[in-house]
Amino acid sequence: MKVLIVGGVAAGTKTAAKLKREDRSIEVLVLTKDEDISYAGCGLPYYVGGMIASREELIVNTPQKYSGLTGVSVETGKEVIAVNAAEKTVTAQDVKSGEKTEYTYDRLVIATGASPAVLPIPGKDLLGVFKMRTPDDAVTMRSYVEEQNVKKAVVIGAGFIGLEVAENLKAKGVKVTVIDFANQLLPNIVDYEIALYIKKHLLKEGIRVITGTKGEEILGTKRVSAIRTSAGTLNCEMVVMAAGIRPNTAFLDGTGIEMFKGTIKVDSSLKTTVDDIYAVGDCAMVTNRITKEAQWSPMGSSANMEGRTLAQILAGEKKAYPGVLGTGVVKLPNLNCGRTGLTEVQAKAAGYDVITALVPTDDKAHYYPDASFFITKIIADKASHKLLGVQVLGTGAVDKMTDIAVMGINMGAVLEDFENADFAYAPPFSTAIHPFVQAVYVLLNKLNGTIVSMTPAEYLEGKAEGYKVVDVGLEPSVRGAVYVNLASVNGEIPGLEKEEKLLLVCAKGKRGYFLQNRMRYYGYKNTVVLEGSTFFNDVKAEALVEQVSAEEITRVKALGFLHDKRTPDKFNGRVITRNGKITAEEARTIAEAAEMFGSGEVTMTSRLTMEIQGVSFENIEPLREYLMQAGLETGGTGSKVRPVVSCKGTTCQYGLIDTFALSEEIHERFYHGFNTVKLPHKFKIAVGGCPNNCVKPDLNDLGIIGQKIPQISLEKCRGCKVCQIENVCPIQIAKVEDGKIAIDENLCNHCGRCVGKCPFKAIEDSITGYRVYIGGRWGKKVAQGRYLDKVFTDKNEVLDVVEKAILLFREQGITGERFADTVARLGFENVQEQLLEDGLLERKAENIAAQKHLKGGATC
Structure with a gap:
């Protein structure tokens, strides 16, 4: 018998390998369009995030290795373009040469899988638009992020793949927004309230999620610069298409095979409606194991099992594929989600009289280190008590909770079957009564009326x-x-x-x-x-105006909300603006938020944050969530690195450096990057574009001032009686001495105004650089910062000095003292020496891990 298999990833290679093990005499040939076979498609997002280091780790088998192990013949780079069921032939085209070849078969297996749906919107062909299907897609995406220094990305689609891509882009330091046309994330996978909990969690983790939104146009000339959506325009340098997948079945048109929306309908033997043609994997429509209705469940796990079962059937065994439960699990930042069976919505649609319970439990003994939680939603039929589905959230092993439900549903279990289940227990692994059993107890209590909930x-x-x-x-x-x-x-x-x-x-x-x-x-x-x-739940009682407790005032202050002492429950919320520069869309959002959740007034702070006035305590979390949807955040208080301030930089006539770009980089690397690092006191950073000192860099804990260092060509100086360089110098330290222009390097502030002013080009060239001030302070006790002796010409070197200053303050500062006091106590020369060496960076991990300054000294 000759079996021809079209498709060489999970289902195709599993079918072929098992078939050869079942009957070595069967001739098995795999044709695949890709050059790779049997690659880890589910691992692709983790390559993007760097958890999987090399492309080679994604390749389970090469064609040569696979053929040697199994005896299966493999031809790569062959795209099947037609099937003649009457003649039992398949036509394939070489993807490089275009040459066509005809193959015969006794049995044909379609295992062509599915591809990401590419939305038909303008701009989809711009550089920076990606899909996620093959190892090369993942390699190209990661390279693009690294080489283009991508800072913002939009992922279209909030399913498993979209959320996994978002998590891994975040791990690469990219700010991610996920959009989905559905009214929830993970649509048809979890119920709405579970999706809402995940959405709020992702917002807190820094991943913006906008549901009920569609992408309308990707903007840019050659590369992506933004995406216009029904919720507004989102600036980004990268767009990932993860809005579902489509079966790769177009080549089957005209074969007579019955299909539904591109998926191939098969029976319990995985046979299509055409004799001797079978289908498995992401291109096949199988059945739901509970309802027995047709279901498309494109998962790598079921694809492998379908392939194994089909091989046994083709080898002559009397077997049937029982169907799927749609089991899935997804890793998110600091939260995992598992599910199996029917959701509540699906169970009701299938005609069940549904009862559910949502039960938070410990995931292991509460006293054991790293103990965390499970949130389990359990779904059952009210009449029969039959288990229908489970959805589980937690930071740990949600898969084990999900898998218990899988076995129960497979075996037709009712809730009572779990009541005294003897699951494994020891403090590092579980609770004495297993978390799954605890959830069952609650549902049984609801059924018998012991609890009304x-x-x-x-x-x-x-x-x-x-x-x-x-x-x-x-x-x-x-x-x-x-x-x-x-x-x-x-x-x-x-x-x-x-x-x-x-x-x-x-x-x-x-x-x-x-x-x-x-x-x-x-x-x-x-x-x-x-x-x-x-x-x-976000629980609210009837609105009562009462004094907020001191503990709550302290807690929300860390979120950027300062108590208005004239009121019992009103706060002013600081919205971080990345150095005072925001988009028009962000400004509209802040104004809307002020009207919806505050008094309608917005003020500016000295750190260039925008403060929404008059926010009631009850409105703090709704306000934060509303702002996070627009990519905005609150904060800027406590003994930490504070928001960076900057002047207008190159948009000012005197500006020497791009202060907005530099301060935004500092904001990301140190305000965000060090946001959990406690310091002895607050640490303020300012960036000035020139020595005019508009934002007072020398009165901040650390200040950076743009420099333009004049380079004198004395041979071009004519010693003019009226020297233009003398006239233009604002601090009057440029002098003609002994017939030549001279500038005292110890007095020059490097403002650069003399550059280009000599008609004879005596000062035509300059070096752009940065001067770093440390130990400044304003307020109750003013301290003038001193600049380091070195004028830096490398921006990255300046950023390293900033990091070293923060690390020095944490390591050698005394809780409660300002950086100015630390510098004075240690001595400027000592501090300067440490900032110009690398010892502080070498001790960084140990320094950050130390339990220091947990209280801190900042009071506002």
């Missing part, structure tokens, strides 16, 4: 309207709620009526359940526990 989805829909919020946490955490100390409840609770509707809230839901149980005994009839409580 409200799901996060219901809470988002507004079903808590009319309920009084009761906070039963270890400490009060919900402003405006009635606080109840669980341990003191031994009867009726003052202030709570037995007939009124009460929403019980704690940290994760357990104490709410305990209180409900106790309140029932004492006659309270309308209590409801909020599932996930404050751990998962």
Whole structure:
């Protein structure tokens, strides 16, 4: 028998290899369009982020190695362009030469996979637009990011691939915005409330996510400069198309094979509607294991299993492919997500009477180092108690929770089957009652009425309207709620009526359940526990104006919100503007935010941040989320590197350097890069374009001033009686002495105004550089900074000096003292010597890891 397989990645190579192991006599030939076979398509984003170092690591097998291991014949660079089912022939074209070849078969397997959907929008062919399918795509993308020093990227598509690409671009230092046309990320993969939690998490991690938005045009001349979307224009240097995939099946037109939206429909033996033609992998439409309805599930895992099963069938075994659950897992920055089975929406659409529970638990013994959490949404059929699906979030092994559900669904398990499941337990691995079993317990309690609860989805829909919020946490955490100390409840609770509707809230839901149980005994009839409580939900009580606690005032100050002491609950929020320069779109967003969440007033601070006035405590998080959607952030307080200020630089007639570009680079490298590094006190940086000192670089902890150092050609000086160089020097240190122009290097401030002013070109050339001041300070106690002896001509050397100054302050400063005090105490010459050497950089890791200055000295 001759089996011809079209496609050489996961499904095709798995089918071929297993088939040869089943029956060595079968002649197996694989044709593939690519030069590579059996490559790790799912690993491509991690190559972009640098977690996978080399292209070779992505290649599971070369054609030669694969043929030697399996006995399968492989021909690469062959694109199949036609199938003649009646004649049992396939026509392939060489991708380089164009030469056509005809192949015969007894059985044909289509395993051509799928390719990223390229949106038909103007600008899609510009340099800087990428897709993610082959190793070469990943190599080209990573090279482009590194060589073009990409700072901003937009990813179109918030599915698994889009989010993985976003995470890995962020790991390369790129600011990423993800857009998706759907109203949520991971559409049809997780339910809305789970997607909303992930979206908020990504925003906090610095990845901007805009849903309900479509890309309309990619802008730029030769390279990408921006993308116009239905939500506005987003500046970027790179666009990644990850808006779904399309099956590679166009060549099958006219074959009579039944298809649905480009996917090949197959039966349980993976056979198409045409005799002797089969399909597996991302191009095939299989069935859902629960509903038995057709389902497209393009995953590398199912592609491999489909290929293995098909090989056994072709070799004569009586087997059937049972279908898929759509199981998937995705790694995000500091959060993982796993899912299997039906979502709540899908289960309802399939006709099930659905019941769900959302349960936060510890992922291992809470006292064990690195213990974290799981958030498990478990979905079941109310009548049969049959498990239908699971969605899990957590920082650790969400895959093990997902896999338990997979086995349960595969075996037709009901919830009771998990009730006393003897899962592995030891403190480093799990909790004594397994987290999955804990989630099952909550759902069983809902089914039997032991707990009456409200799901996060219901809470988002507004079903808590009319309920009084009761906070039963270890400490009060919900402003405006009635606080109840669980341990003191031994009867009726003052202030709570037995007939009124009460929403019980704690940290994760357990104490709410305990209180409900106790309140029932004492006659309270309308209590409801909020599932996930404050751990998962943004809980708000009826608005009450009350004094914000000192602890909360300190907490939100670290977010950039300073308490207006004239009010009990109003704050002014600092919006970071990267040196005072913002786009028109950002300015509109700030103005809108001020109207929506504040008093409508915006002020400027001395650090060129924009401060939204009159933000109520309840509006702080909504305001931050609104700003993050536009790529804006709040902050700029505490004992850290503060926002950088700069003058107008080259847009000023005296400007010698591009201060905006330099200060933005400092902002990214040190304001963002050191944002978690505690210092003895605040550390302020200013960048001036010339010695005019407009932004007072010499009164900051560290200042950089642009320099233009005149280069005198004495042979061209004619010693004129009226010297133009003397006349133009603003500080009058240029003098004609003994018939030649002289400039005292110790007095010259390198403003550059003399350059080009001599009619005889005595001073025509100059060197552009940077002077670095350290130890300046203004405010209650002014200190004039001193400049380092060296005038720097290399920008990167200046950036290294900035880093060394911050590291020196952290390492050798005393908690509470300003950098000026540190310099004075250590001595300027000592500090200068350290800043011009590399010892501080060599000790950086140890310095950053040290537990120092945890309190700090900054009060504003």
